[in-house]
Amino acid sequence: MLVRGKIVGEKFTAPFEILKTGDGISLRVELPGEPFEYSTDCHCLEPLELLGLLLPAIEEEIGEIKGVFVEDVEEKRSVFERVRGLLRKTF
Secondary structure (H helix, E strand, C coil): CEEEEEEEECCCEEEEEEEEECCEEEEEECCCCCCEEEEECCCCCCHHHHHHHHHHHHHHHHCCEEEEEEEEEECCCCHHHHHHHHHHHHC
16 A cells, blocks of 8 residues: 655645555655655555654654655555455455
8 A cells, every 4th residue: 555645734734655565664755855764574554644643753853744645546556455355356
């Protein structure tokens, strides 16, 4: 799953991208200067849960957070998962 959006802060609006796969989850926030990146092999967290846990660290860079907006969610499935879904519908 791929989630994209923006974090609106007092000083800056930072675009973010969260990628969740079977192997884990990673977050990238474009901050002024250098990006904030975090990844873990724990796939038990949902994308916005991870973002919520890391908001205090991001808030130090962009000032008080006014809002978090999700702009796009893409469900990324492997070829095998797509075939399995088709077979379930057929049988």
